[in-house]
Amino acid sequence: METDGLPRARRLWAIAAISIAVIMSVLNTSIANVALPTLAHELQSDAAATIWVVNAFQLTLAIAILPFASLGDIAGYRRVYLFGLGVFTLAAALCGLCETLPQLIAARVLQGIGAAAILAVNVALVRFIYPQAQLGRGIGLNIMFVAVSAAAGPSVAAAILATAPWQALFFFNVPLGLLALAFSLPTLPRTEPTGHRFDAVSALLNAVAFGLFIIAMDGVGHGSHPAVLAALLTGAILSGWALVRRELRSPMPLFPVDLFRNRIFALSAATHMFAFGTQGVAFVALPFFLYEVLGRSQVEVGLLLTPWPLTIALVTPVAARFAERIPAGVIGSLGLAILAIGLILVAFMPADGSAVAFVWRMVVCGFGFGLFQATNSRVIIASAPRARSGAASGTISTSRQIGLATGAAMVAVVFNLMPDGGGSAESTLIAALAGTAFALAGMAASLARLDFGKTRAPSA
Numbered sequence: 001m002e003t004d005g006l007p008r009a010r011r012l013w014a015i016a017a018i019s020i021a022v023i024m025s026v027l028n029t030s031i032a033n034v035a036l037p038t039l040a041h042e043l044q045s046d047a048a049a050t051i052w053v054v055n056a057f058q059l060t061l062a063i064a065i066l067p068f069a070s071l072g073d074i075a076g077y078r079r080v081y082l083f084g085l086g087v088f089t090l091a092a093a094l095c096g097l098c099e100t101l102p103q104l105i106a107a108r109v110l111q112g113i114g115a116a117a118i119l120a121v122n123v124a125l126v127r128f129i130y131p132q133a134q135l136g137r138g139i140g141l142n143i144m145f146v147a148v149s150a151a152a153g154p155s156v157a158a159a160i161l162a163t164a165p166w167q168a169l170f171f172f173n174v175p176l177g178l179l180a181l182a183f184s185l186p187t188l189p190r191t192e193p194t195g196h197r198f199d200a201v202s203a204l205l206n207a208v209a210f211g212l213f214i215i216a217m218d219g220v221g222h223g224s225h226p227a228v229l230a231a232l233l234t235g236a237i238l239s240g241w242a243l244v245r246r247e248l249r250s251p252m253p254l255f256p257v258d259l260f261r262n263r264i265f266a267l268s269a270a271t272h273m274f275a276f277g278t279q280g281v282a283f284v285a286l287p288f289f290l291y292e293v294l295g296r297s298q299v300e301v302g303l304l305l306t307p308w309p310l311t312i313a314l315v316t317p318v319a320a321r322f323a324e325r326i327p328a329g330v331i332g333s334l335g336l337a338i339l340a341i342g343l344i345l346v347a348f349m350p351a352d353g354s355a356v357a358f359v360w361r362m363v364v365c366g367f368g369f370g371l372f373q374a375t376n377s378r379v380i381i382a383s384a385p386r387a388r389s390g391a392a393s394g395t396i397s398t399s400r401q402i403g404l405a406t407g408a409a410m411v412a413v414v415f416n417l418m419p420d421g422g423g424s425a426e427s428t429l430i431a432a433l434a435g436t437a438f439a440l441a442g443m444a445a446s447l448a449r450l451d452f453g454k455t456r457a458p459s460a
Contacts, residue, residue: 005131010187014129015138017183018122019145021085024092024173024180025115026149031157031169032057032108038166045101055218056105060112061119062214062401063207068120069394070203070254074196077121077128077390078188084117085184089177095170119397123381124389128189135382140320140374147312147370155302194252194387202246202254209239213402217409223416256384256391265383265392267445271332271376273399273406274442278339279369280407281435282308285414286346289428293351294358307359311366312373320374328379329449335371336446340439342368347432351425368439376446403438410434 006014032054040050072080091111098104123139130138160168216232247253260266283305290296290304322331342364349357377396384392411431418427 005134006129006187006189011129013183014187014189015126015141017180017187018081018125018129018142020176020180020183021081021088021118022122022142022145023149024088024176025118026146027153027156028092028111028115028173029054029057029153031153031160035157035161035166035169038161039101039104042166043101043104049101052105053101053108056108057112057115058401059211059214060109061116062398062405063211064113064116065120065397065401066206066210066254066256066391066394067198067203068117069124069390069397070252071198072121072124072390072393073194073252073388074198075193076191077124078184078190080117080121080390081125081188082181082184084114084120085177085180086114087111088114088118089174089181090114092170092173092177096167096174120394121390122393123377123396124393125188127381127386127389128191132382136320136322136374136378137317138320139377139381140316140318143316143320143374143377144313147309147316150309196252199246199250199254202243202250205239205243205246206255209236209243210398210402212236212239214405217405220409220412252388253391256388256395259384259388259391259395262383264449265380265395267449268328268332268376268380268383269395269399270445271336271372271442272380272396273403274438274445275336275339275369275372275376276400276403277407277410277438278336278343278403278435278442280404281411281431281438282343282346282365282407284408284411285428285431285435288415289425290358293425293428294353296355300355304355304358305362307362308366308369311363312370315367315370316374319371320378322375327450328375329446331375332372332379332446332449333443335368335373335375336439336443338368338371339365340368340436340443343432343436343439347429347436372442372446379449407435407438410438 005011036050036053039053040046043050068080068084088111091107091114094107095104095111098107123142126138126142127135157169160172212232213236216229216236219229219232243255244257247255247257252258260269286305287301290301296304319331319335342361345361345364346358349361380396381389381392411434414431414434415427418424418430
């Protein structure tokens, strides 16, 4: 087992393999979003049912990340990653062969399983690919590819749909997956199995808790009856309570209660969740503002939102290098403060504002988010023992999913409470201020790390 990174040549091939898989996973979400109208038409289904092409993938992703992260700690990260990549590639081919909506939804569930396995251990593998002293730049490179993929998703989907049938949206993943497998097999580091047994009961409780929570958040956006939402949230809380109680007795818990005893880890995970809550608010509310208030076309909406993820892609490699020398509490708090300022500037942007005025505000938000993300991900993964790298990697992805779902639900609440039903300048103002509150809460959690000694994690 490699103890402090791979040789440089092998490291480059290994990070290329991981990057291709991450790009595939991230692109798949945004591509499916853009393709929903086309899929509804081609598969002769209504819009509400077609949305499950996205929901099935996201829900499976949310409930499967921590179980696969635990399996990575137990059986080895390389094995879980290769399994996920193989399943994802196979599912992509099956998606392209589907002829009905139920078939496509089932294939997307399978694809979500593959994506969950990839995303559960990808950051853990980075820890074994890069030397400890260069961990920040390895994570920063990983985040850069995520941001570029998120920015490119709508354009890639539009280009494919303009030149090929919808099946090509999924088939194009097949050669990429095979390429990633070819890179992965000879280069990815091996980690020794721990000998612990996988806890299927905890995995089931985890699925129920996170599944009910995500469904409840989605129900908020679709105006579900309050009694139904209360039942879903109660079920999520009770399942989560039972999960934590069970995990407190486990030597290698699936839900990493052992890691959350580390205050730096817990505060960093909270910071991650709040920050992605801010992004969830922004990327749900701002398209309505651009379309309804500023009168931009759907193509223009996508282009005007792109500077945010593109700026993240540019900033994170630089921020990652600073993360190796400057406390995470300092850089993370500064980044979230800049993000909050950017959202306030968006909130008070005049209704007749120009495209340039909106773009530079997106750059400010992206700059702040980029400073935070690479730094925070590094401290989460590095504050865990090496044998628990999978649990830490899974926590990064899970807190991201919870934050995005909560932010989207917050926008839905704001829009549902507004007399105009949302989309107005006033609705955007309130939603943006809610996002600012998330960012400030994240900043407070980040600053709290400075009270507990070193914020740079030990090389456990």
